[in-house]
Amino acid sequence: MQSLKEKIEQLKQEIAAVVPASADELEQYRIKFLGTKGIVKEIFGEMKNVPKELKKEAGQMLNGFKQAAEAKFEEYKYLQNSKAKKDDGIDKTLPGTPIAEGSRHPLRMVENQMVSILEKIGFSVATGPEIEDDWHNFTSLNMPEHHTARDMQDTFYVQQNPDWVLRTHSSSTQSRVMEQTKPPIRVICPGRVYRNETISARAHCFFHQIEGLYIDKNVSFADLKQTLYYFVKEMFGEHTKVRFRPSYFPFTEPSAEMDISCTVCGGSGCALCKKTGWVEILGCGMVHPNVLRNFDIDPDVYTGFAFGMGVERITQIKYQVNDLRLYSQNDVRFLKQFQPL
Ligand code: DAH
Numbered sequence: 466m467q468s469l470k471e472k473i474e475q476l477k478q479e480i481a482a483v484v485p486a487s488a489d490e491l492e493q494y495r496i497k498f499l500g501t502k503g504i505v506k507e508i509f510g511e512m513k514n515v516p517k518e519l520k521k522e523a524g525q526m527l528n529g530f531k532q533a534a535e536a537k538f539e540e541y542k543y544l545q546n547s548k549a550k551k552d553d554g555i556d557k558t559l560p561g562t563p564i565a566e567g568s569r570h571p572l573r574m575v576e577n578q579m580v581s582i583l584e585k586i587g588f589s590v591a592t593g594p595e596i597e598d599d600w601h602n603f604t605s606l607n608m609p610e611h612h613t614a615r616d617m618q619d620t621f622y623v624q625q626n627p628d629w630v631l632r633t634h635s636s637s638t639q640s641r642v643m644e645q646t647k648p649p650i651r652v653i654c655p656g657r658v659y660r661n662e663t664i665s666a667r668a669h670c671f672f673h674q675i676e677g678l679y680i681d682k683n684v685s686f687a688d689l690k691q692t693l694y695y696f697v698k699e700m701f702g703e704h705t706k707v708r709f710r711p712s713y714f715p716f717t718e719p720s721a722e723m724d725i726s727c728t729v730c731g732g733s734g735c736a737l738c739k740k741t742g743w744v745e746i747l748g749c750g751m752v753h754p755n756v757l758r759n760f761d762i763d764p765d766v767y768t769g770f771a772f773g774m775g776v777e778r779i780t781q782i783k784y785q786v787n788d789l790r791l792y793s794q795n796d797v798r799f800l801k802q803f804q805p806l
Pocket of ligand 1: 633634636677714716717747748771773774
């Protein structure tokens, strides 16, 4: 028994010293220790000479030895794989196939920029559903059923429920915000909107808007103008001129549309501004008292302004994109021209 113990200790040391450097050396080790005629087998054979009362102890010792021999083999087993791979004929030093990097969609880039400009002056982002009910999209915004202003926006109705529409403008989210929060309110609502238009270079059945809403005591048209002046200078540069034209929207009174001096020709006249020197970018106005009343906001205490603008329109002006369809065709030749702002 003593001699068996010594023999095992010696073999364990021998195993510990083995460092196979190749699959061949590992195989030699395996044959020597773990093979059918290997040392482990041989030494297990000596169990029969161990006296009965020592068999248990000897068994444990032998098992420990066998595990040590196997563990060494497992540790270097990866050498077998490296041999297999070495012969697979693949030259791993060759450069790989380049993976094309994606980029943000131009509309998303411009939307992000618009949002961050307005966030800087205290607007926070609110979102709402794209499938909207009649109340939030129309009625609450001073456009009751049969109101002719509904004709301004060709609507997609949801067949399953006559009360549902695909929202025609982001103004529906301002209704939801007024419903859920008490003034002061200062939000912007970016999102996709839908209109039943035939798709062409100049019209699409879906596009994107950003709505702005500010309600507090003493909010005036001057605040609206200052907010939009600031936005335009940040978005299009210090020298951009701005003008307001009276307009009509049912949810604002007074209402206006805002133009900026053409960023392409600087005002002298070109295709983008249709030779007028001005391009329209948004609709705006003071929130109509009826709209405030619809949300239990007292128009004698609070006033507010709202504005709504198209992200495609702003992108078109910034990058001179002349066909709205390009935004949704996923043509990488178009998409990869836009560098991060
Ligand atoms: N909702 C209008 C549209 O889609 C845009 C708009 C005009 C929004 C005036 C406003 C506003 O908030 O005050 O045509």
